[in-house]
Every structure is written in structure tokens, then in C-alpha cells.
Amino acid sequence: MDSAVVLSWFTIVLLFHSCDSIDTITSTQFLSDAKNEFLLSSNEDFCLGFFTAANASSKRYLGIWFNKVPTQHIVWVANRNDPIVTKDAVFKINTEGNIAIFSDKSATKPLWSSNISENLSTMNATARLLDSGNLELTIAEGSDGRKRMWQSFDHPTDTILPGMKLGLDKKTGLNRVMTSWKSEDDPAEGEYIMMLETQGLPQFFLRQKNLDAPIWRIGPWNGVTLSGAARLANSLKTSVVDFSQFASLFNYTYIENKDEVYMTLTFPNPGRFRKYVMDFKGLAQQSFYHYAPQEKTYYTNRWIPFWSAPNPSDGCDKYMTCGKNSVCSSSNSSTPNCTCLPGYEKESDHVHCKEKRKNLHVCGKGKGEGFVNLTSIKLPDSRRARYIANFSLKECEVECLKSCKCNSYASANVQVGGKGCYVWEGELNDIRTYQDGQDFYLRIDSVELALSQKSSRSDVKKRIPAVIIVLIVVFGVILLFGCLYAYRIHTVRKGQRQKQRYRDMMLAGSDAETNNDFTTADNFTDNSNIDLTFFDLDTIIRATDNFSPAKRLGQGSFGPVFKGELSNGHEIAVKRLSRTSGQGISEFKNEALLIAKLQHRNLVKLLGCCIDEGEKMLIYEYMPNKSLDYLIFDESKKSMLNWRKRHEIIVGIARGILYLHQDSRLKIIHRDLKAGNILLDIELNPKISDFGTARIFGGDQVEANTCRVVGTFGYMSPEYALDGFFSVKSDVYSFGVLLLEIISGKKNNRYFEDIPNSSLIKHVWELWSNGRALEMVDTSLTEDPPAHEVLRCIQVGLLCVQDNAADRPTMSTIVFMLSNEATLPCPKQPMVAVYRSTDNTDSTSTGTRSSSINGVTITDVGAR
Ligand SMILES: *[C@@H]1O[C@H](CO)[C@@H](O)[C@H](O)[C@H]1NC(C)=O
Ligand SMILES: *[C@@H]1O[C@H](CO)[C@@H](O)[C@H](O)[C@H]1NC(C)=O
Ligand SMILES: *[C@@H]1O[C@H](CO)[C@@H](O)[C@H](O)[C@H]1NC(C)=O
Ligand SMILES: *[C@@H]1O[C@H](CO)[C@@H](O)[C@H](O)[C@H]1NC(C)=O
Ligand SMILES: *[C@@H]1O[C@H](CO)[C@@H](O)[C@H](O)[C@H]1NC(C)=O
Ligand SMILES: *[C@@H]1O[C@H](CO)[C@@H](O)[C@H](O)[C@H]1NC(C)=O
Ligand SMILES: *[C@@H]1O[C@H](CO)[C@@H](O)[C@H](O)[C@H]1NC(C)=O
Ligand SMILES: *[C@@H]1O[C@H](CO)[C@@H](O)[C@H](O)[C@H]1NC(C)=O
Ligand SMILES: *[C@@H]1O[C@H](CO)[C@@H](O)[C@H](O)[C@H]1NC(C)=O
Numbered sequence: 001m002d003s004a005v006v007l008s009w010f011t012i013v014l015l016f017h018s019c020d021s022i023d024t025i026t027s028t029q030f031l032s033d034a035k036n037e038f039l040l041s042s043n044e045d046f047c048l049g050f051f052t053a054a055n056a057s058s059k060r061y062l063g064i065w066f067n068k069v070p071t072q073h074i075v076w077v078a079n080r081n082d083p084i085v086t087k088d089a090v091f092k093i094n095t096e097g098n099i100a101i102f103s104d105k106s107a108t109k110p111l112w113s114s115n116i117s118e119n120l121s122t123m124n125a126t127a128r129l130l131d132s133g134n135l136e137l138t139i140a141e142g143s144d145g146r147k148r149m150w151q152s153f154d155h156p157t158d159t160i161l162p163g164m165k166l167g168l169d170k171k172t173g174l175n176r177v178m179t180s181w182k183s184e185d186d187p188a189e190g191e192y193i194m195m196l197e198t199q200g201l202p203q204f205f206l207r208q209k210n211l212d213a214p215i216w217r218i219g220p221w222n223g224v225t226l227s228g229a230a231r232l233a234n235s236l237k238t239s240v241v242d243f244s245q246f247a248s249l250f251n252y253t254y255i256e257n258k259d260e261v262y263m264t265l266t267f268p269n270p271g272r273f274r275k276y277v278m279d280f281k282g283l284a285q286q287s288f289y290h291y292a293p294q295e296k297t298y299y300t301n302r303w304i305p306f307w308s309a310p311n312p313s314d315g316c317d318k319y320m321t322c323g324k325n326s327v328c329s330s331s332n333s334s335t336p337n338c339t340c341l342p343g344y345e346k347e348s349d350h351v352h353c354k355e356k357r358k359n360l361h362v363c364g365k366g367k368g369e370g371f372v373n374l375t376s377i378k379l380p381d382s383r384r385a386r387y388i389a390n391f392s393l394k395e396c397e398v399e400c401l402k403s404c405k406c407n408s409y410a411s412a413n414v415q416v417g418g419k420g421c422y423v424w425e426g427e428l429n430d431i432r433t434y435q436d437g438q439d440f441y442l443r444i445d446s447v448e449l450a451l452s453q454k455s456s457r458s459d460v461k462k463r464i465p466a467v468i469i470v471l472i473v474v475f476g477v478i479l480l481f482g483c484l485y486a487y488r489i490h491t492v493r494k495g496q497r498q499k500q501r502y503r504d505m506m507l508a509g510s511d512a513e514t515n516n517d518f519t520t521a522d523n524f525t526d527n528s529n530i531d532l533t534f535f536d537l538d539t540i541i542r543a544t545d546n547f548s549p550a551k552r553l554g555q556g557s558f559g560p561v562f563k564g565e566l567s568n569g570h571e572i573a574v575k576r577l578s579r580t581s582g583q584g585i586s587e588f589k590n591e592a593l594l595i596a597k598l599q600h601r602n603l604v605k606l607l608g609c610c611i612d613e614g615e616k617m618l619i620y621e622y623m624p625n626k627s628l629d630y631l632i633f634d635e636s637k638k639s640m641l642n643w644r645k646r647h648e649i650i651v652g653i654a655r656g657i658l659y660l661h662q663d664s665r666l667k668i669i670h671r672d673l674k675a676g677n678i679l680l681d682i683e684l685n686p687k688i689s690d691f692g693t694a695r696i697f698g699g700d701q702v703e704a705n706t707c708r709v710v711g712t713f714g715y716m717s718p719e720y721a722l723d724g725f726f727s728v729k730s731d732v733y734s735f736g737v738l739l740l741e742i743i744s745g746k747k748n749n750r751y752f753e754d755i756p757n758s759s760l761i762k763h764v765w766e767l768w769s770n771g772r773a774l775e776m777v778d779t780s781l782t783e784d785p786p787a788h789e790v791l792r793c794i795q796v797g798l799l800c801v802q803d804n805a806a807d808r809p810t811m812s813t814i815v816f817m818l819s820n821e822a823t824l825p826c827p828k829q830p831m832v833a834v835y836r837s838t839d840n841t842d843s844t845s846t847g848t849r850s851s852s853i854n855g856v857t858i859t860d861v862g863a864r
Contacts (some may be wrong), residue, residue, distance in 0.1 A: 024128040027121070030092035030105075033060060033084070035751070039129040039397075040067060045273070046075075046133040050089060054185040059083035061187055062091055062101050062112070064133055064152065066273055068301075075133055075159040075275065076152050079112035080187040097125035098148070099137050102586070114150040125149070131265075132163045138510075141530050157187065159395075160265060160276040165202070167262025178278040192806060193531040201382040201422060203262045206284055206309060214319045215282060216310045217430055220252050220382045220422065222414030222438055228378040238792065245472045249274060249288050249306060275303075284309045298619040298813070298822055299544030316432040323352035327374070328432040341428060342372050343448040349366075357445065368446030371397060376437035379410055380428040387412055389420050393441075396421035408449050410440045458493070532589075532596045533608030535619055540610050544574055553626075556677070558693045563622060571622035572607060573805060575613065588616055588696065593667055595692035602656030604679055604689040618692065626680055629675035638745050638778065645684055646742050650793060651818050652686040653678055657735055658811040661728045662689055667725060673734035679814075694843065714749030714759075718803055729805035732814070736800025740764055743793060745778030761801050761830050769829070793818065798827035803805070 019041040029039040031049065038049030047067040051074065062078040079101055088104040092731075097120025100110035114137055114532045123139035126146075130136055135152040153164045156179050160166055168175045177195035182188040192215075194206045202220030204226065218229040229252075251266040265286075268274050273289040286307040292300040310317040315336035316328035322338035329337045340346060340353035347354050362711035388396060393411055400406040405425035431440075439855050442450065543564030544551050553561045559577045566572060592609045598604070610617040628649070631637045641649070653673075660668040671676075671694050717733030721723045737748045742758055748760040767773050773794045774787060796817050802808050809817065809830060817824055 023130075024126055025091075025093065025649050026124070026126045027093040027097070030090045030663050032105075033089040034087055041133065044068070044133040046155060048129045048135060050091075051085075052160040053187055058085060060085075060087075060089060061186070061850060062089075064129070064135060066133075066289070067688055069273065069289055071303075072532045073159075073277075073303075074187065075157075075161055077157050077187040078152075080157055080181075081189060082111050083188075084111060093125050093127060093137075095121055095124060097121045097137075097139065097149075099125075099127045099135075101788045116149055118149075120149065123281060133161045134163065149454045156180075158190075158278045159511065161560075162267040165260075165262040165264050167202075167260065168198060168261075169260055171259055176283070178276075178284065180278045180280045182532075183280050183576070183712075190280045192278055192280070194278050194284055196261060196263075197383070198261065199383045200385050202256060206278075206282070208282060209325070216284075216317065217319050217381060218309075220385070220412075221256060221381060222379070222411065223415045225436065226254060227438065228432070229796075249286075249631045251389070254414065285502065298816055298820075302822070314435070320430045321432075323347075323349075324429055324795055325353040325355075326431070327377075341431070341440070341442055342374075342452055343444040357447070368449060370444065371400075371402070371441040371451045372449070372452045374431045374440045374442055376435065377410075377440040378430075378432045378434055378437050379440065380424060381410070381430045382422065382424070384426045385422050385467065386422065387422055391421050392419060394420060396423065397441065399423065400441075408440060408442045409482060410438060414438050440769065481494055484741070486660050491741075497516070498606050501508055517687065529720045532593050532606075533619075535608050535610040535617075537610060537612035537615060539566070539615060540619070543572065544565070547576065554676070556690050556693065558696075564619075571624075573620040573622045574610075575618045575620065577617065577693070577696075585611055591696045591766060592618065592692070595695065598660075598666070598668075598692070600656055600659040602652045602686055602688060603659065603691060604687040606692055618696075623679035623687060623689075626679035628678040628680060628686065631680070632675055632745055635683055637782070639780050639782065641684070641742075642783065643781055644788070647785075647789065647793070649678070649680075649686045650739050651815070653738065654735065654811060654815045654818060656686065656688040657731055658815050660688070661811050665693065668695055669728055670731050670734075671720075671726060672711045672712055672715075673731055673738060675738060675747075676712075678738070714747065717805065719805055727807045728810065729807060732800050732808045733805075735811075735814070736797045736808075737761065739793060739797040740799065743778065743790065743797070744776045745780060764794065765798060765829055768794060768827075792824065795827060798830070799825065801830050802828050803831055804828070 023039050023042050025031065025039065031039065033050040036049070038047050040047050040596055046064055047066045049062070051063055051065070051072070052060055053074075061074075061080065061083060063074045064076040065072050065074045084101065084103060086103045090102050090105050092100065092102070094100040094102075094110060094113065096116075097118075098110075098113045098116055100113035101843055102110055116137075120139050120268075123141075125139050127135060127137050127138060132153075135549045136148055137150040141147040153161075154174060154176060155166060156166070156178050158178055160178055162378070165176055166178065175196060177193055180190035180192040182190040192206065193209060194204065194751065197203055197205050200222035203217055205214040206216040207214050218226045220227060248266070249268055249272075252263055253266060254263045263276060265276060268288060271291050273291065274286065275288075276284065276286045278284045285305050287303040287305040289303050289679070290300045295301075298304075310319075313334055315321065315330040315334045321336045322328040325341050326338045326343045326498040327341060330337070339832070344353040345356045346352075350360050351854065388399060391399065393409075396409045400423050403423075403425070406423050407425055409421050409423045410426060411418060412422050446559075502744055541547070541565055544562040547562055549560045551564065551571060553563050555561070556575055559575055562574045562576065564572045564574050574777050586609065589609070589750075596606045596608075602624065605621045606618060609622060611617065625631070631641055643693070657673070660670060668686065670691050672690055673688070677688065677690045679689050681687060681792045713721070715734040715737050717730040719727075720730040720733075735758075741748055744760060745763070746760055764776050767776050771809055773791055776794065777785065777790055796809075796814060799817075800808055800814065
């Protein structure tokens with residue numbers, strides 16, 4: 001309590017500082033704690049003075065903090081291990097010219113000092129707090145020059161600021177490391193440390209002091225980035241905030257020369273602060289603060305974390321998530337998948353991997369020995385690796401083969417034409433795949449080499465052309481003779497080839513699966529070959545028992561959906577598009593190709609398509625848990641979805657829509673979001689379906705207005721249902737409805753069947769505006785969900801269903817609002833309700849024709 005008073009009083013002093021604030025002290029001046037004196041950098045960004053760490057009221061420290069940020073963050077502490085226990089401490093330049101803290105004005109022995117051994121007292125030593133937040137001690141040198149003798153940037157505590165170096169000065173031996181505080185309110189040296197280590201190749205490690213094994217690692221430098229660290233830029237996408245406008249924040253510099261090895265953060269723009277903190281629990285995090293008191297957006301006036309290590313949402317980020325000689329991949333971003341390196345097999349402990357055959361490398365004598373090219377790799381721990389300058393990759397391979405111990409190599413400079421390489425020996429640890437990874441060449445024996453060439457599709461592709469060219473020429477000749485029949489044979493064969501490849505792919509464990517937006521978990525394969533598989537009609541007919549009604553899963557927009565089973569046992573969902581679309585075959589194909597490239601874990605994956613005899617079909621992965629409406633509106637099943645799961649589903653759906661709207665290469669408006677179009681995988685993760693159909697059929701429509709209203713009553717925004725006007729904001733509306741349905745377990749358009757003109761939305765609004773919003777929560781939720789989280793969701797839902805499209809937030813804001821504690825705007829009352837009364841097949845609002853099954857998608861409401 002005492003401390004709180006001191007702190008706030010302190011803040012007040014800061015806020016009302018007058019123009020006499022100074023940034024420098026000389027040997028004749030001092031700062032007194034009793035008088036609350038401080039130094040202020042000339043740009044007023046940083047402040048140096050005495051403070052009390054929260055709740056440890058009797059202990060005073062000298063530190064530097066952000067002056068403009070209201071919640072104080074101490075970026076540097078002088079006497080972290082030697083707290084001051086008096087109330088009269090002073091900070092001054094002592095008789096030897098060192099900056100020092102004394103417990104009172106008359107004390108002779110300093111409590112803390114900058115500890116320079118030279119006697120600087122005659123050299124006019126001065127201390128200055130610079131605009132960067134650096135405290136610098138300088139002496140006069142030459143006629144009017146000054147020489148720096150000491151700076152706080154050389155002695156980081158738990159925070160790195162732009163301009164600070166994290167790493168080694170080889171000349172003085174000074175290694176600048178980050179050390180966490182002991183606890184939230186004790187700045188003494190804590191357990192966690194982030195530092196550069198130069199054993200083998202330079203790498204950065206996060207460690208817990210008393211443990212041998214590191215917690216996290218990046219490096220070595222590969223000419224472009226520290227291996228493993230390029231995901232600095234990737235956290236752009238993993239984060240809910242759209243950081244693209246802050247791209248410069250992800251900038252860092254790495255310097256390695258004969259004098260120094262370090263990394264440093266670059267300065268963001270003026271008005272922005274950036275900090276990189278090692279917290280007392282061992283999480284290193286970078287955040288930024290955009291200081292703009294007059295602006296009130298999500299990006300201003302608060303700390304926004306944008307990067308952390310280890311990244312909690314990345315299953316492979318921790319050091320050696322998998323055992324020795326393994327590769328970690330995380331297609332489902334948080335779940336690591338550990339596999340042995342080629343040529344290695346699991347040890348009996350099922351964790352580590354060992355060489356399959358003893359003496360794998362027979363030192364050049366083994367015939368047919370070689371290397372396998374693994375792609376997208378974070379280089380292994382390089383404490384036992386070696387750098388060879390000037391060598392090309394080819395030379396490096398030869399070099400590696402000369403040594404019995406060398407087991408792998410990789411480029412040390414991945415820039416075009418870059419020279420130099422790294423070679424490893426011994427255990428290969430902490431390898432993972434990630435999007436910005438590099439090629440890594442692993443030495444394997446002839447047996448393994450033969451295996452890898454057989455299974456590696458990229459190699460197959462390289463060998464195929466020679467054979468294929470002949471075939472193509474033959475086909476070409478046939479085509480030249482211009483016979484339609486011949487052309488047809490060609491396409492059929494092509495289809496079969498594709499089909500075969502698809503089967504191979506399935507059998508090979510479908511490693512082309514990249515249903516993830518952030519990391520390409522694609523193990524060692526080139527993902528440019530995720531193109532569309534063309535199934536032939538026979539296959540589909542066999543798979544679905546000739547579209548037997550028993551296999552019918554339901555009715556999506558634009559056509560019925562059937563369950564199918566391929567001859568290899570794989571289950572698929574087949575959507576048979578109605579024949580009435582005016583779209584041509586090639587347009588359809590192009591569209592389907594584009595859609596197959598949309599890959600996100602909250603979107604159903606398109607596996608292929610089938611075009612034959614006027615039939616057009618889309619083949620999707622099969623979702624065993626059906627769609628959300630089967631669970632959420634079913635009294636007996638809805639209890640499967642507890643609050644946590646519902647919240648996850650809501651956020652998942654939001655992410656999926658955000659991807660469609662913003663992040664995918666096509667900007668897609670779904671137009672028919674509803675519980676029936678949210679499929680659930682085996683773990684009940686939501687997957688949006690039908691998103692491709694919206695586009696395939698969207699070709700004839702103007703961007704913002706349509707004569708064909710496609711959608712489902714209860715989910716359609718007023719402007720869309722009434723005026724046919726659609727935009728991303730109409731999806732936002734549907735999402736809002738869906739969200740409220742998930743929380744309440746009730747259908748919007750069936751809410752009070754007996755009360756005309758009522759709807760879930762109206763009901764929720766009434767409860768919410770009367771402060772009783774929690775009453776709308778599904779009563780089948782057994783445990784009490786956290787009220788603040790539920791209320792936040794409800795408020796987001798109400799923001800989404802506002803009448804005026806411009807008032808509704810965008811998906812990126814929604815995703816942000818759902819996952820952060822930021823204050824939300826107040827929703828306006830929804831007045832227009834577009835719903836469908838139950839006893840009447842016509843839409844009450846549009847008065848147009850609609851299909852007769854309640855809740856079914858209205859595909860053609862007729863031209864307006
Ligand atoms: C300070 O003490 C109060 C009350 O004892 C407690 O609620 C708060 O969490 C403490 N703050 C810190 C940073 O420990
Ligand atoms: C440093 O020099 C000053 C002035 O010459 C002197 O008064 C002081 O005692 C010296 N300090 C030490 C530790 O030698
Ligand atoms: C200053 O140096 C002395 C002796 O070399 C050492 O005991 C002391 O811990 C140092 N103080 C700081 C703050 O580094
Ligand atoms: C000491 O240096 C400061 C600038 O750092 C200067 O303003 C001051 O005049 C100098 N004092 C003497 C005695 O040289
Ligand atoms: C990153 O920093 C470098 C050098 O400081 C600069 O050239 C580059 O433009 C910066 N990139 C961004 C995105 O700000
Ligand atoms: C995906 O991640 C979740 C945890 O977020 C996990 O429970 C689930 O098993 C993972 N699914 C797959 C297919 O690995
Ligand atoms: C390794 O594979 C990558 C990606 O397929 C390719 O770009 C690279 O050229 C290959 N390296 C060698 C030496 O073949
Ligand atoms: C690399 O090659 C250049 C020019 O060929 C040469 O000047 C340099 O000394 C070489 N460096 C090393 C480390 O061998
Ligand atoms: C893990 O990766 C291997 C090889 O890349 C793949 O065959 C396997 O299916 C993956 N397992 C899971 C559960 O994703």
C-alpha cells in the first residue's frame with residue numbers, strides 16, 4: 001500500500017515536472033531520493049531516479065523507466081542486488097569520478113558504483129541520460145571532445161532497448177546478457193538468462209541458471225537471419241493483431257566481426273517504444289507501445305506484445321522438444337510431431353533416435369553414400385559445428401565426406417551467390433521445420449539414399465521428365481493430327497496419373513498436408529505441388545455407391561453432399577454441384593485450383609475436384625463430427641461443448657473468416673456463414689466449409705451488389721437481405737449471430753417461436769441492456785464459465801449484429817477483441833430483424849420466394 005502511494009506520487013511528480021528538469025549531472029551535483037529528484041532525457045522519453053519495486057516498500061532502487069508510459073516499466077536498475085534501505089540516498093559522481101549511490105549525503109563508501117578503476121576525478125566526469133535510455137559516463141578528452149567511460153547499455157538487466165547490444169565484445173570480454181528479475185517486485189538477479197554463447201558457432205540461448213539444458217535457442221546466423229528467428233516476422237501472422245503496419249518492429253541486426261558478435265534491435269519510429277524483456281518466469285517477450293495520447297485505437301497507448309520466446313502457440317519452439325537426432329514439425333501449430341531423421345530410428349526409450357545401422361558413414365569407402373536434402377530446416381544446435389569460409393556447397397559436401405565424423409552440412413550464407421558453410425558432427429539436436437528454414441544436407445548411407453530417392457517425390461519428378469518428354473512428344477504428335485478423341489484419351493490418362501499420385505500421397509502419410517496458416521510443416525517436400533487432384537467420375541461413383549441416398553450427408557448451398565470412401569480407405573466428402581451454374585469447365589477448374597490453395601486450419605480442405613459429363617464436384621476432407629448445428633442445437637449433445645470449447649470454436653471461426661477476408665490470396669466473402677457450415681474435426685476444432693462455393697458461383701456478380709440473394713435467414717445482415725448489398729461486414733453480421741447462437745445454444749430464427757417479431761438478437765439485446773446478459777448463456781453448461789469472458793463475447797456478438805454495416809468491427813478487430821482485455825465499444829441497439837417466421841415459408845422482410853425447408857440455405861430468392 002505504502003509503495004502504491006509512493007509510486008503514484010512519483011508519477012504525479014513526473015507529470016508535472018517543470019522546465020528545470022535536467023538530463024546531466026556533473027561532479028558538483030547530485031540527485032536526492034528524499035527530494036524526489038530525477039534526470040529526464042532531453043526527448044522526455046526516459047527518466048532516471050529512485051523507485052520502489054511494488055510491495056517491497058522498504059527497498060529503494062535507482063533505475064531508468066519510460067517516462068511517457070503510465071504503467072511504469074523499469075528498463076534498467078543500477079543496484080539490483082544491493083537495495084537501499086534508507087530514505088536519504090543520493091546519486092552522484094564520487095571522488096574518483098565514478099557514478100555511485102550512497103545511502104546518505106555524508107556516506108563515504110558507495111552502495112553501488114560504476115566501478116571504473118582509473119581515477120577520473122580531474123577529468124570533469126559527467127553522467128547523462130541519453131534519448132535512447134542509456135546512462136552514460138563521459139570524461140573530457142582533447143580540446144572539447146568527450147570520451148565514454150561507462151554506459152548502462154553495457155550492463156542490461158532484464159530489458160533490451162533499441163540500440164542496446166545483446167552479445168559479446170571480444171576485445172574486452174564483456175558479454176551483455178539479459179537476466180530476469182527474481183520476482184515481479186524484486187529486481188535482484190533472477191533465474192533466467194538470455195545470452196549469446198560462442199562455443200562452436202555463435203547462438204543465443206535462453207537458460208534457467210541451475211539447469212544444463214537450455215530452454216530455447218536461435219542461431220547460427222545464415223546470412224539473412226539467425227536460424228529459427230525468422231519467425232520474428234512470422235509472428236505477424238500468428239498474432240491476432242495485424243502488425244503489417246508495424247513491419248519495422250520486426251527488424252533486428254546481427255553483427256559478427258573480429259571485434260564483436262551481437263544482435264541489436266533497431267529503433268522504431270519516434271513516438272514508439274520497443275522493449276525486449278526477460279520476465280521472471282522465463283518468457284522473453286518483445287512489445288511495443290505507440291505513444292499517441294490523442295488517439296484511441298487498439299494500437300495506441302498500451303503495450304502490445306508481438307513476439308515471445310519460447311512461443312507458447314508453437315509446439316516446436318522449445319529447445320529439443322523432440323529427442324536427439326529428430327525433427328520437430330508442427331502442422332497444428334501447438335502440437336509437435338517428432339520424427340527421426342532419415343537413416344535414424346527411435347531408441348527403446350521412444351524419445352531419442354539413433355543410427356539405424358552402426359557405422360552409417362563408412363568414410364568414403366562405402367559405395368553409394370550420399371546426402372539427403374532436407375528443406376525448411378532450423379539448423380541444429382551448433383555448439384559442435386564448424387564454419388568453413390569460402391567453400392561452395394559442393395566443396396563443402398566433398399569436405400564433409402572426407403571426415404568420418406561429419407554427418408551434415410548447410411550453407412552459412414543463403415543469400416544468392418553466398419559462400420561459406422557449416423558442418424556438424426555428433427548428435428543433431430533441436431532441429432525443426434519452419435517456414436523460413438533453409439536446406440540442410442544430411443549424410444546417409446547407400447541403403448537410406450536408395451530409400452529416400454524412391455520416396456522423395458521431388459526426385460521422382462526430376463527423373464520423370466526424361467521418360468515423359470518422349471510420351472509428351474508422342475501425345476504432341478497425336479494432338480497435331482488434331483483429333484478430339486485423342487485429346488480425350490490424354491486428359492483421362494492425366495487424371496489417372498494424378499489419381500495415382502494422390503493415392504501415393506495418402507499412403508505416404510499425406511505429408512503434403514499444410515492445413516496451417518503460419519508454419520509450413522511440410523516435411524522436406526516442396527509445397528508447390530499441392531495442386532488439385534482430378535478424380536474421375538467412376539472413382540467418385542464407386543466411393544459414394546452411386547450417390548446413394550444412404551451416403552447423403554446433407555444439403556449445402558449449391559448442391560447435396562455425400563460421404564465417400566476411396567479404395568484406399570480414405571474418407572471424403574463429395575459436393576455435387578447443381579448443373580445450373582453457367583460456369584464453363586476451365587473457369588471452374590481455375591477457381592477450384594485457387595481454392596485448393598487456401599489453406600487454413602479453420603477451413604475445410606479441398607482435396608480435389610471431378611469434372612465429367614456436365615457434372616462438377618468438389619472433393620473435401622471428411623469431418624467425422626458433422627457440423628456445429630448437430631451439436632449445439634441438440635439437447636442431448638450440446639453438453640459435449642463446454643465453455644472452453646465453445647470459446648475455442650468462436651475464436652477458430654473468427655480466425656477462419658479473417659483468413660478468407662484478409663489473409664488469403666483471394667479476398668473471399670463467404671455469404672452463408674451458419675452453424676450448418678461450420679464442420680468439426682475429430683477434436684471438435686471448427687472448420688468453415690462452403691467458402692469455395694461462394695466464389696465458384698460468384699463470377700457473375702458485381703462486387704458489392706447482387707441480384708441473387710444467397711444466404712440463410714437468421715444469419716443475413718439487413719443490408720444484404722433487404723438490398724442485396726454485401727461486403728465483408730455481412731459476414732461479420734452472420735458471425736455475430738453464430739456467436740450468440742453458440743453461447744446460448746439456441747437458433748436465432750427459432751428463438752421464440754410463439755412470439756412474432758422476436759429473435760435471439762432482440763432477446764440478447766434486451767438482457768444485455770438491462771445488465772442481465774449472463775442469463776442468455778446456455779443452461780446446459782455445467783460449470784460456470786468466467787463471467788468477464790462470456791460478457792466480452794456477448795458484447796462482441798452485439799457489435800457484430802449492429803444494423804449499420806459501418807458500425808460493425810472488422811474480423812481482425814474481432815479476433816483481437818476476443819483474445820485481449822481491451823475495452824470494447826458500446827454496441828448500438830439492433831432494430832432491423834431479418835428472420836424467418838416459422839409458420840410461413842416466405843421471408844417476412846423480403847417477401848420473395850424461398851425454399852421450403854426451414855433453416856435451409858436459400859439459394860435463389862429471385863431477381864430483384
Ligand atoms: C501487492 O500487494 C497487493 C495486496 O497485498 C496484491 O494484491 C498485489 O498483487 C501485490 N502486487 C505485486 C506486484 O506483488
Ligand atoms: C582521485 O584523485 C583525487 C584528486 O586527485 C583524490 O582527491 C582522490 O583521493 C583520488 N582517489 C583515489 C581513490 O585515489
Ligand atoms: C566493483 O568492484 C569490486 C571489486 O572489484 C566488486 O567487489 C564489486 O562487486 C563491484 N561492484 C559492482 C557494482 O560491479
Ligand atoms: C564539464 O563538462 C561539461 C559538459 O559535460 C561542461 O558543461 C562543463 O563546463 C565542464 N566543466 C569544466 C570545469 O570543464
Ligand atoms: C530494417 O533495418 C534496415 C537497416 O537498419 C533497414 O534498411 C530496413 O529498411 C528496415 N526494415 C524495415 C521493414 O523497417
Ligand atoms: C491440435 O492442437 C490441439 C491443441 O491446441 C491438440 O489438442 C490436438 O490434438 C491437435 N490436433 C492434431 C491433429 O494434432
Ligand atoms: C535442396 O532442395 C531445395 C528445395 O527443393 C532446392 O532449392 C535446392 O536446390 C536443393 N539443393 C540441392 C543441392 O539440390
Ligand atoms: C576467401 O577468398 C578470398 C578471395 O578468393 C580470399 O581473399 C580470402 O582470404 C579467403 N578467405 C578465407 C578465410 O579463406
Ligand atoms: C508427422 O510427420 C511425419 C513425417 O513428416 C508424417 O508422416 C506424419 O503423418 C506426421 N504425423 C502427424 C500426427 O501429423
